[in-house]
């Protein structure tokens with residue numbers, strides 16, 4: 001919902017705190033996700049994620065979330081799908097050149113980032129959208145990838 005989306009970037013620090021509380025908890029439940037099976041956990045995760053992030057961020061379920069690096073503003077609401085913005089078409093009033101009634105997603109992203117402790121991440125270059133993972137859970141993907149990387153690091157360490 002557009003008004004909630006604007007509210008989210010305005011209160012990006014609050015959402016960042018919530019994210020920082022929930023994220024380690026979801027990571028710590030890795031043994032449970034493994035027991036259930038990551039593939040089986042995918043659907044329920046995606047449903048909950050779509051509901052929660054759809055409400056606050058107009059999430060488009062791109063599969064690779066950037067909210068924490070883009071001022072709690074979803075870049076997939078940019079009509080050009082720009083992951084590293086803004087483009088050169090921002091109107092003088094800060095609105096989008098394609099949707100004149102909508103604030104430029106990247107103007108909102110900068111506003112949100114300025115309120116966040118980790119807001120500097122907006123300067124990191126994002127990889128392009130991977131359309132092959134559209135519709136999948138970004139939450140589950142990051143948990144799976146982070147825990148696999150940790151496991152690999154500890155295996156490599158034990159082999160030394």
Ligand code: SF4
Pocket residue numbers: 053057058059060061062063064065066067074075076138
């Ligand atoms: S970046 Fe992707 S996963 Fe994150 S809110 Fe936007 S569409 Fe959803």
